[in-house]
Amino acid sequence: MVPSQTRTIRGFSLLELLVAMSLLVSAVTAVSVLMRVNYDTWIDHRSDSLRHEAAVGVLRHMVRQIRQCQEVSAISAAGDSSGSLTVLMPNGSSVIWDHTGTNVYYGPTTADQLLGNHITALSLVGYEQDGVTQTTDPSAVQCIRITVTYALPQRSVATRSLKSHAWVRAF
Structure with missing residues (x-):
């Protein structure tokens, strides 16, 4: 008798290959979705951070310059969200800030240098020497409340505001 031969x-069978490929595609899809969500979150955070840094930079620059100025030459009305300010420095030069559109410009004699962008509002309120009484008379302004407002890029209705007070040096 001839022994039976076993083959x-x-x-792999076709079924095993299909199961392995399905598992691999599922794993790759899950990882790519997770990476995309994390990337979008990072981009949103970076955009928020850049706009916040621009607003802080505008506020810090204005406060430092106002603290060094001799007097206020011109200030916009308290309710004006597109504010402008002109101050006289100790060396006799004028410094001007102006909010136009979503940018804040700065410069001596004319505000033509970009100081910060994505700023939706710049409000300036002048106060007399008591720090409580509001005034728009430049010669009476001794303190200025600066409010810088910016919108968050991905959230159309979300805004943030930064505020600071700066006393005029001559006071």
């Missing part, structure tokens, strides 16, 4: 099957 050895090598390799």
Whole structure:
């Protein structure tokens, strides 16, 4: 009698290959979705951070310059969200800030240098020497409340505001 020969099957069956490919595609899809969500979150955070830094930079620059000035030459009305300010420095030069559109410009004699962008509002309120009484008379302004407002890029209704007070040096 001839012994029966058994065939050895090598390799994977079609069903095994389909199951392995399905698992691999599922894993790659899950990882790519997770990476995309994390990337979008990072981009949103970076945009928020850049706009916040621009607003802080505008506020810090204005406060430092106002603290060094001799007097206020011109200030916009308290309710004006597109404010402008002109101050006289100790060396006799004028410094001007102006909010136009979503940018704040700065410069001596004319505000033509970009100081900060994505700023939706710049409000300036002048106060007399008591620090409580509001005034728009430049000669009576001894303290200025500066409010810088910016919008968050991905949230159309979300805004943030930064405020500071700066006393005029001559006071």
